[in-house]
Amino acid sequence: xxxxxxxxxxxxxxILISNYLSAEINxxxxxxxxxxxxxxxxxxxxxxxxxxxxxxxLTTTILEFLVAFSVIYFIQFLLPGSYVSLIGTSIASxxxxxxxxxxNRYILYDNLTKKSN
Numbered sequence: 001x002x003x004x005x006x007x008x009x010x011x012x013x014x015i016l017i018s019n020y021l022s023a024e025i026n027x028x029x030x031x032x033x034x035x036x037x038x039x040x041x042x043x044x045x046x047x048x049x050x051x052x053x054x055x056x057x058l059t060t061t062i063l064e065f066l067v068a069f070s071v072i073y074f075i076q077f078l079l080p081g082s083y084v085s086l087i088g089t090s091i092a093s094x095x096x097x098x099x100x101x102x103x104n105r106y107i108l109y110d111n112l113t114k115k116s117n
Contacts, residue, residue: 003045003048003103003107004041004045006103007040007041007044007045007100008037008038008041010099011036011037011038011040011041011044011096012033012034012036012037012038013037014037014092014095014096014099015027015033015036015037015040015072015092016033018088018091018092018095019033022088022091022092024084024085024087024088024089024091025083025084025085025088025089025091025092026081026082026083026084027079027082028081028082029081032079032081032082035075035079036071036072036075036079039071039075040068040071040072040096043067043068043071044064044067044068044096044100047060047063047064047067048060048064048100048104051063052104052107052108053108054108057101057104057105057108060104061097061100061101061104064097064100065093065094065097068092068093068096068097068100069089069090069093072084072089072092072093073086073089
């Protein structure tokens with residue numbers, strides 16, 4: 001549950017930073033950034049929950065990237081005035097997944113360390 005709450009906080013922040021730093025991403029309203037962040041957090045968490053096990057870190061990361069890419073790109077059609085190009089989607093989803101990979105790696109190895117003690 002802590003992982004999901006962290007995603008709900010971190011993902012909108014990453015989308016917000018990407019929105020301001022890249023001309024390829026344009027969400028004109030803050031609620032759109034929050035909506036995209038929460039949708040990303042929910043969809044990535046649903047992928048992570050059954051698959052995140054030792055030995056599946058790379059597979060989980062690849063699937064999370066594909067889901068994040070799809071959500072960021074296709075959700076723009078639901079939000080009026082928003083625009084996200086394929087390059088912007090690639091940049092944002094890569095940034096998200098790098099952060100997610102580090103979190104997943106910490107979760108896996110922290111749990112393995114606790115179980116061995």
